[in-house]
Amino acid sequence: MDKYTLLIVDDEKDMLEGLKRILPYELENTKIKVTSNPHRALNLIKQNLYDLILMDVRMPEMDGLELLEHVKKADPAGTIIMMTAYGSIEIAVQAIKMGAYEFVTKPFELPDLVRQIKKGLERSRLIRENMTLRQEISEKSVFEDFVGQTKPMKKLYETIYSLAHTDYSVLIRGESGTGKELVARAIHSLSKRRSKSLVTVNCPAIPEHLLESELFGHKKGSFTGALKDHTGLFVEAHGSSLLLDEIADIPVSIQTKLLRVLQEHEVRPLGSNKNINVDVRILSTTNQDLEEMIRYKSFREDLFYRLNVVSVSTPSLREISEDIPLLIHYFNRKVASELKIEAKKISTSVLESLMRRDWPGNVRELQNFVRRMIVFSGGDEVDMSSLQAVDSHNHNQSSGTEEVPVYESELYSEAKSRVVNQFTEEYVREMLSRTNGNISQAAKLAGMSRVALQKITKRLEINPESYR
Template identity: 55%
Template sequence: MENDLVLQNILIVDDQPDLLQGLKRMLGREFPGLSIFTRVDTVEALDLVASKSIDLVLLDIQMPEMNGFEMLEKLQRADRCITVIMMTGYGSIETAVEAIKAGAYDFITKPFDKAGLFRTVRKGLEHNLLVRENANLRQRVRETAPFADFVGESKPMQQLYHAIRTTARTDYTVLIRGESGTGKELTARAIHSLSKRRNRPLLMVNCPAIPEHLLESELFGHTRGAFTGADRDQKGLFVEADKSTLCLDEIGDVPVAVQTKLLRVLQEHEVKPVGSTRTRSVDVRIIASTNRDLEKKIRERSFREDLFYRLNVVTLHTPSLAEIREDIPLLVDHFTRKVCSELELPEKQFSLEAVEELVDREWPGNVRELQNVIRGAVLFCPHEIIDARYLRRPEQERRVRGRHSPREVEQYKVAKDKTINTFTVKYVTELLEKTGGNVSRAAEMSGLTRAALQKIMRRHNIVAQQYREKGGASSPD
């Protein structure tokens, strides 16, 4: 602690030049190596604090330009960690006590007792070291906590960490792109946690999970009586997220009609609830994520190009497991320990052979799929060391049980689902061909509601626009 004091800076502020020089000489002899600055003018003192790191200020209460209380407030506003010791005459001790209540660390009285002066200054400098150390620790915790659930040291992951930290310092709209199971939601949460909006909760909405006729109301709100079932006003997520961040998950699946209204919010920074004629200003940072090929959807006219450019201010890519294959052993270890803790099991680990098999596998489901495989292996393996047999897929198990067994019969549910999906795609595509891509007419002919038909089309990636072009139709209805 004694050596650390040498690195600190002291500022003495008093309107008596002789007193300043005397204090500087005394403190310089007692604390050799300290940098000691003096100012007779409070404005100049504040300028020094703004330009240089000052740890301790000795401040006279009675100053001509501004009193010590005003100066104390400005010092604390300039640097929350600064330590202030007030200087006062014997007749103003009550005033000094009030200053401590206002945030000063301590006070000393004039004329100074050397031993008391040195003791108070030493304690003030040590106090400042602790305050700054705690502040630095809190800052490091704030910076590392958002990455607690990230695992990986590969170059693509390091690039992602850097991009998150850099993006978080801005208020730009962010588009997170990556395959399913690559941590897009984690990335969105990390950006918000490191941003200046972190003191307000992050709001997330899974766009495809909300029916089209309800999505607009969910995002922008509605007034009472706006539609059947609207028995009260609802603010909507954009208003709820005012001064915070709203994450639009799977933005590529948002219907075109809602895309148009999203574009207006991004352009005008205001929302209009369903059924209302009034708009409301909102200050919301947008983070959007998708696993879709948005450029392809733009070509298919199922995603607005102007909305894409509004969202694509800053783009982050979450790497697939194939891109960070070298991180798989770290992920295996992390998830194994996590699952053992969740299941309250003794610690387990995978054999070298098992880890090698996991590294060599293809992972279409990425990290989420890997995590599920590890959960199953930890759950069903009764041993401390998990070997490769607990990683086999069902089709591999069938081959192991008997290479010469009769041809496997496909399960009833699997066969039925395949048949139904084939029928559904054929039926809907023929229906849209007949109606020239007119969804409303196709729904009427099929006996389905328009919303139900659109849900089926989204599930099977059927785009009505393709059939409008074939049939020469220009209207969706």
């Protein structure tokens, strides 16, 4: 079986035939393809990845530098050796700057050429192995926060893999707390767009009068308060993916403009008379019945079909109840890491009790419950007393009968500081919970700057990642 692939491109047919005849004896396990037409070479490169491309600098239909530029776009990691006459050294040096691996001068000695080709093939092998290893590591890390071995979860993993390798718009549907954003991030992280960060917007968290500007951008002076130009999220996401979280909450007026962007692949910032081309993959989530909203004219049917090219559903905790023990142990380790303590033992009675419960808030509700159990447990084990303490705390909060803080013999300044810190921590955690750990959106909800909120989370040792 051939280990390497080599493509030779040269308009001198005698040279091609000679290399095609001689090189197989010098290069073991190497499949050699030759062509005198640079346009055909480009088509071959688009169809197959070659370990090494050996090409002439001067060709009549397309010179080697132009072909090199096209090749590097098709295969940025490709290894290319340029062949040049003695009088074209400057061009060869330019080719190196453009991404060629090496150049050889004509006429060349066969041993020198073979040595360069072998070095190039070895380089290509190392690059490909490194890329494969990085991809494997990346794929493993993508699913680190996915827990579950039930049939619905295995189906979800398979769906994520299959959708990741397409460029279709994906609508992710499911109840609140089922990890819809997590699925979107996994699809993006496994896609060809993964080199650029996923851009997210929490639709219900942004007021209607700001959402249009946030999505499409605006020019300075386009409305009251527009003190400078603003790049919209579509432009920011160019070449990447844009997650429209809870898409059902977008007002109809903005739905119309969003539809035009998806149809035309261009945006026009508020106050501008110029369109900007955008290449963006759309991922959107919803926990609402969009078909019902279409019937009541609160969601555009044509936009629905643009967003729902492919659909994926996240299972509720009711559907994966057998995974609850795995989830509890996972959250136990995660919270222990956040608090910088040893993971606690979870008693069997607690596991059995939690498996019997209803979880309308799904995985997110379970995660918050486990976090509270660990905080309320005094020893090394989370037992039924810890569970009952959380139940009592939750009941007091929901009934408005939470105990008044006891100030004991504290000084006023000490008591005030403690109560303010307690309020601040609860408030910040609530904002992060509402926005699934999106610190920018949490800051907007709180009416403060992102930097200010980051300082608070750092001071209180709150990790926004734990809310995602």
